[in-house]
Amino acid sequence: MDYVRFGSTGLEVSRLCLGCMTYGVPERGPHPWTLGEDAARPLIRQALDAGINFFDTANTYSDGTSEEIVGRALLDFVKREDVVIATKAYNRMRPGPNGAGLSRKALFAEIDNSLRRLGTDYVDLYQIHRWDYYTPIEETLEALNDIVKAGKARYIGASSMYAWQFSKALYTSYLNGWTPFVSMQDHLNLLYREEEREMLPLCADQGIAVIPWSPLARxxxxxxxxxxxxxxxxxxxxxxxxxxxxxxxxxxxxxxxxIAKARNVSRAQVALAWVLQKEEVTSPIIGASKPQHLDDAVAALSLELTDQEVDALEAPYVPHPIAGHE
Structure with missing residues (x-):
């Protein structure tokens, strides 16, 4: 496993991040295909054995049960200081006022709920899951700064949004001396490359870690x-x-x-190798519901695509409607 600096920070993360939306109680939340705890634990163990130290989940995944499963597994398998745990907030967690969004009240409640479910005193990366159009970004950023200063998160990050929104957030933090976003978790794969237009150049310019979701297009x-x-x-x-x-x-x-047939490798390896070879990308977020999924992801780290292969993969692409920001 290779390890890289997380953007311009000193944090070191594995070149692959295990996305944990796959793990959760199937009857909880909108994803009946998720794996329960007994099926999830061997895959989390396999990821650790492969050298993955970076795990991403969210409060909303399977109504919080993803955080519970991941937290218990990591507590049993590894020392807390040896892993990087990321989670997210924004989506609705309960009915009624203040049950969703990025207000100060919502964020203070959700960080404590996530820490309780994960069984840890802090998360390494606390991310806003989307842009909140109803809460001033100043309120959100000051709350996140206070969460970091309270020791409940080490770094903060953002997920899918427009580049102008992310730029506004970065500059607002700079103006106020608040903890800045250090990462962008955006939608990037061979079927969706709209992030190449503005978001990836912005992240490269600002030293932001890029951790794409859905690198295999689900x-x-x-x-x-x-x-x-x-x-x-x-x-x-x-x-x-x-x-x-x-x-x-x-x-x-x-x-x-x-290309996979010509190389005698899996299609997953080819698709993931394309994402990994983008210089702006830090650590793609991979899902794994079978052991082979992790084997393919690790193998993709050493698969070098030729310029001709990259051209063949990219040539059919047409502009896509913006997707994933909602």
């Missing part, structure tokens, strides 16, 4: 175009992300398959 890049999965059958959000550009996307999926 599995679409890893199987035949007409094939499906249990997750695909119930994942309405996946269809919202990719259905609008199906014809062009199909050509990309077929290019991935052709």
């Amino acid at each position: 599995g679409r890049l890893t199987r035949d175009w007409n094939a499906t999965s249990e997750r695909e059958k119930t994942d309405v959000y996946s269809r919202q992300l990719y259905e609008a550009t199906a014809d062009a996307d199909r050509a990309i999926v077929e290019a991935v398959a052709a």
Whole structure:
């Protein structure tokens, strides 16, 4: 496993981050395809054995049970100081006023709830899951600064938003002397490259760590175009992300398959290698519901795509509607 600096910070993270939305009580929340604790623990153990020290979850995943499962597993398997734990807040966690969003009240409540579920005194990275159009960014940033100063988070990060919003947040923190965002968790893969236009250049310029979500396009890049999965059958959000550009996307999926066959490697390795070779990317967030998923991700670290292969993968791409910021 390779380890890299987390943007311009001194924090060291593995070149792969294990995304933990896959793990949670299936009956809790909107994801019936999630793996319960007994199935999740061996995969978390395998990730640790492979050298992954970076784990990303969120308060909203499976109604908080993802945090509980990940927290218990890491507590049993490893010393707290040996792992980097990231979680997120923004989405609704309870009905009624103040049950969602990035107000000071909501953030102070949700950091404590996440720490309780994770079984830890602090998280290494506390992220806003989306932009809150109803709360002034100054209120959110000052609250996050206070959370860091209270010792409940070591760093703060953001997730999918427009580059102008992220730039505004960075400059607002600078003006007020508040703890700045050090990472961007954005939507980036061969089927969705809109982040290349403004967000990735902004992150490169500002020394921001980039930790893309869905680097395999929710599995679409890893199987035949007409094939499906249990997750695909119930994942309405996946269809919202990719259905609008199906014809062009199909050509990309077929290019991935052709290169994988010629190289005698899996399609997942090819698709992930493309993300890893982007110089702005720090640590893609990978999902793993089977041991092979982790094996493929680790193998992708050593797969070097040629310029001709990259050209073949990128040539069919057409501009996509902005997706993932909502």
